[in-house]
Structure formats: structure tokens, C-alpha cells
Amino acid sequence: MRLLERIFDLAIIGGGVNGCGIARDAVGRGNTVFLCEMNDLASGTSSWSTKLVHGGLRYLEYYEFRLVREALIEREILWGIAPHIIRPLRFVLPHHAGLRPAWLLRLGLFLYDHIGGRHLLPATRSVDLRRDEVGKPLIPNRYSRAFEYSDCFVDDARLVVLNARDAADKGAEIRTRTRATEIRQSDGVWTVSMVDALTGARSQVQARALVNAGGPWVEEVLGRGAGVNAKAKVRLVQGSHIVVKKLYDHDRAYMFQNADGRIIFVIPYQDDFTLIGTTDRDYDGDPSKVKATPEEIQYLCAAASEYLAKPVTQDDVVWTYSGVRPLYDDGASEAKAATRDYVFELDTPGGAPLLSIYGGKITTYRRLAEEALERLSPYLRSAKAREGWTGKWPLPGGDMDVSAVDGLIGELQRGYPFLGHEHARRLARAYGTRAIKLLGDARSAADLGQAFGATLTEREVRYLMANEWAVTAEDIVWRRTKLGLRLSADEIAALDDWIRTHAVPQSPLLEAGGRS
DSSP states (O other), X not given: OEEEEEEEEEEEEOOSHHHHHHHHHHHHTTOOEEEEOSSSTTTTGGGSSOOEXXXXXXXXXXXXXXXXXXXXXXXXXXXXXXXXXXXXXXXXXXXXTTSSOXXXXXXXXXXXXXXXXXXXXXXXXXXXXXTSGGGTTBOTTTOOEEEEEEXXXXXXXXXXXXXXXXXXXXXXXXXXXXEEEEEEEETTEEEEEEEETTTOOEEEEXXXXXXXXXXXXXXXXXXXXXXXXXXXXXXEEEEXXXXXXXXXXXXOEEEEEOTTSOEXXXXXXXXXXXXXXXXXXXXXXXXXXXXXXXXXXXXXXXXXXXXXXXXXXXXXXXXXXXXXXXXXXOOOSSGGGSOOSEEEEEEXXXXXXXXXXXXXXXXXXXXXXXXXXXXXXXXOTTSSTTTTGGGTSOOTTOOSOTTOHHHHHXXXXXXXXXXXXXXXXXXXXXXXXXXXXXXXXXXXXXXXXXXXXXXXXXXXXXXXXXXXXXXXXXXXXXXXXXXXXXXXXXXXXXXXXXXXXXXXXXXXXXXXXXXX
């Protein structure tokens, strides 16, 4: 078994949004950082979200004012550092006479507009559904008024990958398909034993501090020899989504209230589709095996059909996905009421710190990372330097104004006139300014190599494998690009075949170097 000579300042187990966010912040403060993820980046909870950077309007009902305020502040910060993968989205909340009263919705939205430092996003407005175009998709004469408010849409999996990419660009070691099998500490140092899922090779890494960002597997990681009796408990909550063909022509999303007190979102998705979600139900089982159940699919169809003039049926569903959220177990009686706030548990068996993370949400990942490093600051040599930098420094490809994405699309089409508008638009929204690095010196469509369908080319696949840890077709079409909605099963299989014959093995870990 190979042991690195380097002793890292910080090792992180888990390559979701929390783990990658902490890796980015920590290495940017001058720490040496190692991160391992047992599968692909964002392959667990972080790629199965509702794709929103939002304050969480409904959390106000549970008096989660700190969480909502923090999330509202983060909306514009994240939009500013990643305007290519995050964009403003207006939400229409129809008033349902039998549910929450209009005065309560107005009060909640007043708070939503004013407690979170909103500067660029438009304010809430009242809508007459009988006259406004947003009323057209709804059941006639059932809903007459609504409120329209602002949040943001995010490509969740790309957010995770870009945090990892920036961390690696600044010196962090990121190892995917690498499972931590045992964690032990002695003499103030953690030793993490790992196995490579692709080759079976075993290795070890040592670090002065350890972060357990295992998400749904956080308790399982602690059971691998940490010597810690965890006081906190994780509550696994399943959230499922359905994707259907585009339901309406305007660009707004809807927030629908259900009679059971839950809410669902109906969101324009990938230009030609509509995303509907999510469910909230306690989950008992292997998080890697979670799937949307027939009952959940029917629930989402029925909930949307309560509002939409054209009912949504199970035959309309073109894709489903489901994730398990690792919430902190606060004893709430129902999954929908369980806190979305994050909780840390810091243990120091033998003097070496182990920070375990429970809960959290995409929107607050950056603040979670800052707070995690504050907790670890007594044990890290470079914890305080450049504090707050992650909210100012753009993520890879995001080095432009929030209004500049359309301009970038035009720039790509001028520089690469063989690109169709939709192709240029997709590349600009996925890679931002790094789309130019991806396209390189291409002077014709032929220079982009083999075409796999839906504007996916060999040049892009090679870029994703070399720069974004993509290993399989699934990594590429469902997480990095979302083109799985447009590619056929045969086209995806052909991509997998191409990858198997053209893949370049990931470079091995450096066995020396760095500070010890």
C-alpha cells in the first residue's frame, strides 16, 4: 500500500458541494488539501437537487430566519461568481383560497425581499392571473391572483465540479472514484486508507485535520475506525423530481401549494422541458439505490395538475431522478418540517480534529465552508488568511459581469462561425469564458472531432475527461452537460464505447513534494 510522504493540512472525504466548497476555500487560504470521492463528483445528493439557489421561502413558516437570511444573501453572491451556470428566475406563486391566506404570503414575501440584501434581483409584484400571460397555463377561473418573486436557477452538478476545478487549480489534490475504507489517527495525524474503484489499487494519505462531508454516508464514514461516538444523527429524506416536455412558453417558474402543506416547483428546464419537484419523505435504505417511486411520480403529476389547465400524466414523464438529503435529525415529526440548516460536530480523539457535517443546502454551501474553516482554525496553519475570498473570486469560466453571458454567446459565434446559435449558447452557459479554451484553435466543425449527437463533440468530451474528472458517459451526459435528455440510448452507449477505447488513465498521486 502506497503512503504519500506529504502530510496534508486538511483531508476531506466526500466530493459533493460541501466537500468541494471546503476544499476550494481551504486551499485558497494557503492550506494543503486532499479530497477523495468514492464515485463521481456530485454523483450523490448534489446533482439531484431542484437546481435552485434560493432563500427558501417556505422555511419562514418554521421560523428559520437565520437560514433564510443567509441563503438570500448568498443568491447574489453566487450569481456574481458564476453567472454562466446561475441565472435569475422569476417564480409565480398563485394564491389558493383554501390554503395560506394572502396576507401571510404578502408578509413572507415582504420579508423575503428585505432581510437578505437584495440588490440586483427584481422585487416581488402582484399579478392578475386573468390578464397576465403567466395565468394562461393555469386552470381558468380557479386562480385569479398571484405573487411573482425572484430567486435563481443553478446547474448544480457543474457548481460542484467548478469548485473542485478551482481547488485543483490552486493546488488541491482531488481524487474521484476513490473510497475511504478506514480512518485512523495517532500522534495528532489522521491516516485515511483508500481503494481506487477503477483499478483496485490501495493507498493512504495523512492529514492534520479531517472533514467528513460524506452526505448521506456521514455516519458510515464515522464507522470506519474514527474512534468517535457521534452525538448528532442524520435524517435521510428522499426528494424526487420528474421531467416532462415543455408545458408552457413563458420563462417564469411556478411555486404551487399543496393541500398537505407541501409545495412543489414547476420550472422551465433545458429549453425544451419542464422540471417538477420535489417530494419530501423519510428514506430508509442504501442512498445509492434511491429511485423515484410510482407513488411519488403520481403525487407530482397530481400536484401540478391541481393548478395546470392541461393535466400532467405519468405518460408525459420523460425522465425522473431522486436524491437523498442528509438532514440533521432535529426530531421533527414530518420530513417536510426537518431543518435544512447545517450542523457541525467537531471531535478531537487524540488531539486530531474531525469535523462531520450534517445537513446543508446548495445555496449556503459557500457559507458552510467558511464556517467549517472557522471551526477548524485552531488546528490549521492558514485558516484565517483571505477569509471571505470565495464570494469575490469567480469560479472557473465566471470571470465576467452577470449581464455578459449573451455577449459571450455572440463572441463565440464570431470567433467560431461554424457553431450554431444553440451550440454556442450551451457552451457559454456551461463553461463561461472557458468555452474558448475548450474550442481552442478549431476552425471548422470537423476540427471538433467525432460528433456524438445533440452538439456533443469529441473536443468537449476530451476537455471534460482532462479537466473535469469525467470518466463515463453517465458523468458527461447526466452531470456535466445534461444532454442525456436529448441523446438516445444508442448514442449514449456509443459514447461509452468511445471513452473505453480512448480514455487516458488518471495520473497517479504524487508520492513526494509539498510541505510536511
